[in-house]
Amino acid sequence: MKLKESYSVVIDAVPPYSFELSLRKPAGWWWSTPEEIFENGVCWSATRFNKELLGLKLCSTGTKEKPQVHCTIYSKNKIGNSEKQNIVRMLQRSLKTKENLTGFYELSKKDDIMRGVVEDLFGMHTVGWPELFPALILAVTLQMAPMKRSNQMMDLLMAKFGEQINFNGKTVRYWPSTETIASKSTQELMTEAKLGYRAKNLIDIAKTLNQGFPTLDELSSLDPQEAKQKILSLQGIGPYSAELVMPRMEFPLDTWSAKIFNVLFFGIEPQKPRDAVPALKKVAEERWGNWRGYAFVYVLNDLTKLSERIGFDLTKF
DNA sequence: GCGTCCAGGTCTACC
């Protein structure tokens, strides 16, 4: 589908804000879709807003100290003024441009783990999901699978059921819609996207979202615990997945990250990583409070340098 | 080449 340029907006961010570190994490994580393109500091990405696909071209027009993000929005149909404002709000939320990291950096000065990590990644913000369903797809495909297999499932979902947009000379593939997934049979998703037992859950989630479910913008205006309960009510979404999807990320420990944080907190590898999760979450909450989501993202994006500092190879997990 | 194990969780049944 070919999209036309609709409008541009410049979003100011609270400094320090590193556009490149925030949008293209050192560990390789993408923002909205694994297919987004990042070249010479410019990001071409996509999202779905009110059921319509949008192309997004983002770049920094400021500095870490005076940050500005220039966003151009591409669409098939004309976008009305109130819709434009809603899209800007969505971008501000998902790019975390209003988040002030002063408290996090103050706390990190006194923390042995975080002190070096924040120096390495100064200005990096966590990012939020532009859209809820892709976040849930990621969470579901990460369950009970090595990364290679999760990537295979996501890639097949995009290839067989996703959509492709062309704008500004770029082509970006995007996630399937809830309508598309809800219309498929369990068997179809099992064979075509190799989802296994997750197929049933993903269809169930898509149907629930179709029946009317808060968007991420709406969830972010709720009390965090209320928002979490809402997300947890979805079939196949447990604590790990909910914390991964939450507007303000908590501490989504899985077996991989549990091994890493067990080494950081207690100096040893856990015998059973899943059993170690409750104790690790407790330590993270006591140590980092509401900034634990930030600590989580900073640590996992700085494993190589952190490993050198502590003399333990955290990248082996 | 073949069999076994288990992974970046969640739900259910049972106590």
Added chain:
DNA sequence: GGTAGACCTGGACGC
């Protein structure tokens, strides 16, 4: 309220 056991699938591993 706590906890085994099951769940798709395919890559890794041992033989």
